[in-house]
Amino acid sequence: MEGDLYDEFGNYIGPELESDESEEEEDREEEDEEQTNEDMTLPEDDEGEDDMETGTVALVAPETQAVVLHEDKKYYPTAEEVYGPEVETIIQEEDTQPLTEPIIAPVKKKKFTIQEKGLPRTNYKIEFLADLMDSPQLIRNVAIVGHLHHGKTSFVDNLVEQTHPDIYVGETKNLRYTDTLFTEQERGVSIKSTPLTLVLPDTKDKSFLMNLYDTPGHVNFSDEVTAAFRLCDGVMIVVDVSEGVMMNTERLIKHALQEKLAITICMNKIDRLILELKLPPQDAYYKLKHTLDEINSLLSLYSESTEGVVVSPLLGNVCFSSSQYGFSFTLESFAQLYSDLYGGGFSPKEFAKRLWGDIYFNKTKRTFTKKIPSTDSQRTFIEFILEPLYKIFAQTVGDVDTTLPSVLKELGVFLSKSELKLNIRPLLRLVCQRFFGEARGFVDMCVKHIPSPVEAARTKIEHTYTGILDDDEWTQSLMTCDSDGPLMVHVTKLYPTQDATQFHAFGRVISGTLYSGEQVRVLGESFTLEDEEDSKVCQVGRLWVAEARYTIEINRSPAGTFVLIEGIDSTITKTATVTQLSGSEDAQIFRPLKFNTQSVIKIAVEPVNPSELPKMLDGLRKVNMSYPLLVTKVEESGEHVVLGTGELYLDCVMHDLRKMYSEIDIKVADPVVAFCETVVETSSLKCFAMTPNKRNKLTMIAEPLEKGLAEDIENEVVQMTWPKKKLAEFFQTKYEWDLLAARSIWSFGPEMTGPNILVDDTLPTEVDKTLLHSVRDSIVRGFQWGAREGPLCEEPIRNVKFKVLDAKISEDPLQRGGGQFIPTARRVAFSAFVMATPRLMEPYYLVEVQAPADCVSAVYSVLGKRRGHVTQDAPEPGSPLYIIKAFIPAIDSFGFESDLRTHTQGQAFCLSVFHHWQIVPGDPLDKTIPIRPLEPQPAPHLAREFMVKTRRRKGLPEDASINKFFDEPMLLELARQDIMLSYQM
16 A cells, blocks of 8 residues: 555545556455445335435535545545635534525625615606706705604605605505604604605795705704704794693704704694694684794794794794694685685785784674674684684594585585595595695795795805805805806715615705716815815715605706715715815815714623624724714723713614624623713912923913803804904903903814813913914813813813913923923823812703603602702693603613603603713712722712722723822922822822
8 A cells, every 4th residue: 555645544645546556456446436336325115215314414516426545434525626716615514504594695685774666656757856956946955853753754744645646644644754764663763864855836836846854853863953954944843732842842943043044833733732632722722822932932042143033823934734634734825725715805815914813803894803893702813724623623523424525515625435434534634635735835934934045055154164255256156056166065964775885975065066977075074274184086976866765866966956975975974075176175164063962871882702893893983974973982991982862872873783784793881971070179289290301391270161161162152263352352251351361262172162271371571472382282282182081080171271370491492392292281281180179070961751740759759869850840831741851960861761651650751861061079089988889879979989980991090190190390399388188199
């Protein structure tokens, strides 16, 4: 036997024998093959049965049998020899995989959204819609906003049903056409804002292109509303008339005024006054008037202009509707019904002016008067609008078989026998839709009170564009919404494709015309003319008009229109500015979105299988693009942290991360909150630090900012980019700073809108100002670095003013570089901070609870257990519910909603949103406080507990050692002045 074929144990190790093998070995192989073939023959009585028991199965071609080389030793050809190179062979134990599951799984087709198959039939031609895009005067960009479950999506459903005849709601009253995600349909709540473009006629039968933006009503998703506001010229705030003005209604009114948008109101669910609350017509009128008065008081409170904004049915910027029963009207459109029914002997416009307020109809003189003609006279709104509406409802609900047909005949509404046999709700919906017709009053309101893109262009550009507004061609094109000017597109949202593998950018063409296949320059949020790193050249793919569940492909999109863009998503994280390649050297970006809330709830995530970390990182990147206010970052400890606005928000984020974007199992740590660090006193002594080369010395103190100043900086009421004179005037007049300090502000921090201030408080007689200004940028950068990560537990510093009191600076430029001053400025800021009685700050939520009167005590009980305190407790006018408003620490809010429902048997409903920062009771540096695991701490110990546990979570040493922020000379100074207080070094 040859040694190159078998090892010493008889195992085959060599290739097949060549043709010069000995005859003896050939004979032996033939005998073994014959024996193998005999062994493989099944017995006759076992024919057709599977005689395979246990063992391994090699998936090779059936014609390639094992080659027997010696006794029981068999040589199996490899997959490469049978099928060619790079073929994987799968070998499995029997029965480890069910027969129903294929060995090689087919490619899955992922689907997360509801999509129409093809283009549905509409009562207008698609070509007509495309033609209207070239007439910006006929376009209205409207955001539909409101509180949770106030009927926004249902209102849009009525418009979709009006324009898409094949989409029939019928018995299922909740079509929710703009809730395209399966999760939205399952939860029954909108999560994403969804654009929809429709062609709708007004009362004069003139068609307008309505770009509607349906938005979520839950306060956790207010970032979606902000993204919609940035693209629209006006809003329609939907208010449930039975619930009135709720928490999110107030927040949206304030936010819309800040974004300088035109405001209209939709008084929705008017049917609830009749069928649910069973209010008589007069009480229903008072309820409507009370709600409008409340809205107007909020408008006057938050309006910046002296004239103020007023909404009233008489002005035409208020419409009344019932989303459930498919009708809407304004005073003028209702007056038009009278005109159509009784002939055109009067002007509907003039009649509408007499249908609201304390105006009465004198039946004998047939005139309108402000004096009550008789004791039983009703206001015109009650007599001409509410009473007929009540009668239609009463006749449909009560006397379907007897008097309803004659009443409908009188109104000009005709129903077939099969339609009259419908259940009450669908029948009432059908009657109302036939009587009121199309939603032309809504279109009238939008056309009259929301400006077109041309009219709103100047306001929009002044508010959102960061560039200098000169009288050049570029600026004029932006200001006039010129389709022939230079291209500028503002992108604020990214929508995933149906299989969630890519994103399409959604934005508004501000000027110029965007063409499919065009080469464009995409400018990110951090782009500036000085630092052009955040820009990239991309090629636009296809363009679409977004229609919620389907899209209409177009080859170009002119100024003033909404557009969905393919191919530029790779460079966009949140928002972007898209401009043309040539001639755009001076183009600047549109401002990043300015939200009305903050992400303060924090969770840490990691994959169950560590090898799947790259998949999770890719998923985090995608989910970060999908949610405007989501923050993802890596802590110093290496853990991946996700910050969101609330529990529901993070629940949706984690669902998308696990199911849509990464498709892996992910572990989630217990939620915590973001903290801030602050001071409550002025530094007890002047703190100084030497640069590493001992050639420079910097002296600082820290003190708290004036109340309200931090919020003004964050809300950009005051901006660092203002001229020095204007900035100084603001601080002098509003916060009573002296002129020298007001003109010596160096920076806000962190970033340009951070709630801390660095002030130069040095005197020219003591400090060489020329040398000081030469190192100003380095000191500012050190201050920004320190403000971003404070000394207590590396959380941002808030509400602190740092004053530079003295500086000894070397005259040699080589001795005063950034490497010397940046870390020194940070260190001296920290030392001044810890000498000014440092404290932790925690986020507080504003909670609004709706509950019946008998549940109010239970609400108080649940709030009391969580350090909450009630600020308002009052009955809702015209409703059996109480509204309770309270503040609760965000860290104690986890599980609050479930707890509340448990204690009130599900009768209470609450919403909570970030409201303010508040100092945590206790001293975080008091080492005498013991931290006992799994035990609740008393209130004075909370600051210490939060700091220690935050440091542990971040992988930092358990205690904040403050002596590392002091130089040796500083430590000697501390010892000399005996100023160590209770802090143990």
